[in-house]
Amino acid sequence: MAFRKKAATPPPEPPQPRTLFEKIWDAHVVDRQDDGTCVIYVDRHLVHEVTSPQAFEGLRMAGRKVHRPDATIAVADHNTPTTTGAMDDESRIQVETLESNVAEFGVPYFDMNDPRRGIVHVIGPEQGLTLPGMTIVCGDSHTSTHGAFGALAFGIGTSEVEHVLATQTLIQKPAKNMRVAVEGSLPIGVTAKDVILAIIGRLGTAGGTGYVVEYAGRAIREMTMEGRMTVCNMSIEAGARAGLIAPDETTFKYLYGRPYAPKGGAWDLALGQWRRLPSDKTAVFDSQLDLLASDIPPMVTWGTSPQDALPITDVIPDPANAPDENRREAWARSLAYMGLTPGTRLVDVPIDRVFIGSCTNGRIEDLRAAAEIARGRKVASTVSAMVVPGSGLVKAEAEREGLDKIFIEAGFEWRLQGCSMCLAMNADRLEDGQRCASTSNRNFEGRQGRGGRTHLVSPAMAVAAAIRGTLADVRDFQ
Amino acid sequence: MEKFTTLSGVAAPLPMVNVDTDMIIPKQFLKTIKRTGLKEGLFYEMRWTADGQKKDFILDQPAYQNAKILVAGPNFGCGSSREHAPWALLDFGIRCIISEDFADIFYNNCFKNGILPIKVSKEIIAKLMDDASRGSNAIIEIDLEKQEIKGPDGGTVHFEIDAFRKKCLIEGLDDIGLTLEKKSSIDDFENRQKDSQPWLHTAT
Numbered sequence: 233m234a235f236r237k238k239a240a241t242p243p244p245e246p247p248q249p250r251t252l253f254e255k256i257w258d259a260h261v262v263d264r265q266d267d268g269t270c271v272i273y274v275d276r277h278l279v280h281e282v283t284s285p286q287a288f289e290g291l292r293m294a295g296r297k298v299h300r301p302d303a304t305i306a307v308a309d310h311n312t313p314t315t316t317g318a319m320d321d322e323s324r325i326q327v328e329t330l331e332s333n334v335a336e337f338g339v340p341y342f343d344m345n346d347p348r349r350g351i352v353h354v355i356g357p358e359q360g361l362t363l364p365g366m367t368i369v370c371g372d373s374h375t376s377t378h379g380a381f382g383a384l385a386f387g388i389g390t391s392e393v394e395h396v397l398a399t400q401t402l403i404q405k406p407a408k409n410m411r412v413a414v415e416g417s418l419p420i421g422v423t424a425k426d427v428i429l430a431i432i433g434r435l436g437t438a439g440g441t442g443y444v445v446e447y448a449g450r451a452i453r454e455m456t457m458e459g460r461m462t463v464c465n466m467s468i469e470a471g472a473r474a475g476l477i478a479p480d481e482t483t484f485k486y487l488y489g490r491p492y493a494p495k496g497g498a499w500d501l502a503l504g505q506w507r508r509l510p511s512d513k514t515a516v517f518d519s520q521l522d523l524l525a526s527d528i529p530p531m532v533t534w535g536t537s538p539q540d541a542l543p544i545t546d547v548i549p550d551p552a553n554a555p556d557e558n559r560r561e562a563w564a565r566s567l568a569y570m571g572l573t574p575g576t577r578l579v580d581v582p583i584d585r586v587f588i589g590s591c592t593n594g595r596i597e598d599l600r601a602a603a604e605i606a607r608g609r610k611v612a613s614t615v616s617a618m619v620v621p622g623s624g625l626v627k628a629e630a631e632r633e634g635l636d637k638i639f640i641e642a643g644f645e646w647r648l649q650g651c652s653m654c655l656a657m658n659a660d661r662l663e664d665g666q667r668c669a670s671t672s673n674r675n676f677e678g679r680q681g682r683g684g685r686t687h688l689v690s691p692a693m694a695v696a697a698a699i700r701g702t703l704a705d706v707r708d709f710q
Numbered sequence: 711m712e713k714f715t716t717l718s719g720v721a722a723p724l725p726m727v728n729v730d731t732d733m734i735i736p737k738q739f740l741k742t743i744k745r746t747g748l749k750e751g752l753f754y755e756m757r758w759t760a761d762g763q764k765k766d767f768i769l770d771q772p773a774y775q776n777a778k779i780l781v782a783g784p785n786f787g788c789g790s791s792r793e794h795a796p797w798a799l800l801d802f803g804i805r806c807i808i809s810e811d812f813a814d815i816f817y818n819n820c821f822k823n824g825i826l827p828i829k830v831s832k833e834i835i836a837k838l839m840d841d842a843s844r845g846s847n848a849i850i851e852i853d854l855e856k857q858e859i860k861g862p863d864g865g866t867v868h869f870e871i872d873a874f875r876k877k878c879l880i881e882g883l884d885d886i887g888l889t890l891e892k893k894s895s896i897d898d899f900e901n902r903q904k905d906s907q908p909w910l911h912t913a914t
């Protein structure tokens with residue numbers, strides 16, 4: 233019978249299901265040693281004035297060049313003044329050093345007068361320099377921000393900055409995978425900032441150590457890119473190496489037409505690849521945390537670690553109720569530093585200063601949310617409040633929309649772009665004992681100025697606090 | 711980078727949890743364009759009052775002024791990526807930090823500067839914390855080759871460390887030099903990427 237059996241070809245091995253992190257990692261391995269240590273290729277390197285001078289100096293001493301200036305972008309943001317006044321000498325020298333380094337090594341640079349200048353983690357996405365599937369590094373721990381685009385982005389030290397400048401690679405071992413899912417839709421008055429504070433509260437400040445965290449679930453998918461950046465930005469406050477969110481239509485829509493985003497045929501090619509990035513349905517995570525959006529209220533931190541986050545309706549905790557000995561000591565130390573007494577209602581804590589800005593919450597949507605609460609209201613007479621846009625373009629857009637006027641009429645100062653009082657390296661800082669409601673990301677001792685006391689909140693919550701003169705629940709203003 | 715083989719010295723106890731890099735070296739010392747001279751800023755706010763008086767911080771106490779080892783609480787070095795933190799520790803004379811666990815970036819930064827961060831269990835930390843609190847009489851010895859910590863009473867404990875990082879420390883290897891030996895792999899990677907993802911190779 234002329235019936236021939238087909239040669240038995242075994243069915244192709246089903247591809248191993250992979251996470252978003254694993255897909256990006258695998259696509260960037262240049263070399264792998266037997267012990268798992270890899271040389272990883274870096275697609276984008278962001279450089280700023282504070283953590284780069286010693287790296288350029290190292291290159292110079294070894295007679296090395298910048299391997300790919302075209303994959304690098306430099307900007308001054310940490311030290312720069314937010315008023316038109318002069319910089320202190322040391323800051324000026326640092327900015328001048330950056331300027332001479334970028335000139336010497338041929339690195340593209342947004343100079344001090346460039347309207348695109350701003351916080352490095354705000355301008356990357358804004359310019360389309362941040363794209364899905366990329367590896368992105370910067371000598372700054374909040375590089376995790378860029379993970380919002382489905383890019384593997386993390387902070388590195390200055391020696392590694394030098395390593396990337398010289399080789400466009402890093403030596404690393406892969407991280408573990410964690411998935412944090414926030415299901416359901418966020419209640420009114422609750423923002424991305426509240427979500428990430430709630431997550432850090434659950435994970436703890438070291439809970440993410442060794443992991444790359446992928447945020448998922450409906451609440452994350454429903455967020456704008458600005459909100460997703462806020463979430464990924466603070467991944468490092470849970471100790472995570474990086475944060476990631478799968479790219480989707482929201483991501484692509486945000487990126488389309490940005491100056492450095494691919495154009496024409498390259499866009500279509502890129503889009504095809506980006507759509508394949510999300511974690512496979514059956515991918516395995518080493519750890520998983522699930523939250524319900526409806527359980528997350530507006531949050532505020534009370535202590536000196538970002539994990540010290542509570543619902544605004546809560547009271548200052550008592551160290552006697554701490555879960556363990558370490559926490560008990562840490563809480564007691566925090567309370568002494570913060571000048572707070574257990575049992576005090578958070579909404580009864582008076583504040584002196586308000587800071588709206590930073591790479592966590594200094595983007596246009598943050599300023600819109602803040603302006604919405606500020607409109608037609610007045611900052612309390614006991615409070616001094618400032619708004620610092622994340623970039624020159626954010627500032628220009630806010631001014632085009634008239635947000636600056638709303639803030640100024642309400643009694644806020646409207647400043648030039650930069651990191652400003654997020655780390656208080658320039659003239660913007662808290663005085664000893666001053667208490668601040670801040671939209672930044674760290675409430676460490678002395679972070680915003682020696683002896684300064686920081687309460688981390690969302691932009692809308694910061695405005696509510698400015699108006700009431702105490703920490704406040706934004707839901708009372710809506 | 712200076713090699714790390716063995717180390718013998720006084721260990722200072724710092725049991726606080728979550729010591730962040732802002733604490734290790736506050737921002738005003740980040741304006742430097744050098745790697746050296748940072749010991750002035752080390753733990754600045756814990757060492758000096760706002761009006762410039764010395765507090766009695768552990769590293770200023772006579773017994774610990776020459777400490778080479780820090781026995782630290784968990785999650786040491788969290789927060790900012792500033793490499794000024796290990797630079798300041800090194801400038802003071804600290805070559806080894808022992809803790810239950812470290813924040814990732816700080817941990818990495820230590821190796822780039824010839825500092826050995828050692829992770830051990832909570833129980834061992836408790837014992838070492840105890841040893842360290844005995845002051846300058848309590849000398850602790852570290853042998854990286856053998857991966858051993860020898861306490862003042864002669865007892866030794868073993869610690870784990872990544873083989874590649876160990877080799878780099880012992881030989882004082884320059885990472886960049888090592889990576890540049892793989893230049894042809896990097897070139898190949900770039901050529902492949904130019905074909906498959908051309909948009910990653912258009913100029914900034």
Ligand code: SF4
Pocket residue numbers: 309310351352353372374590591592650651652654655672673
């Ligand atoms: S805004 Fe703050 S956290 Fe962000 S890059 Fe600047 S200093 Fe770092």
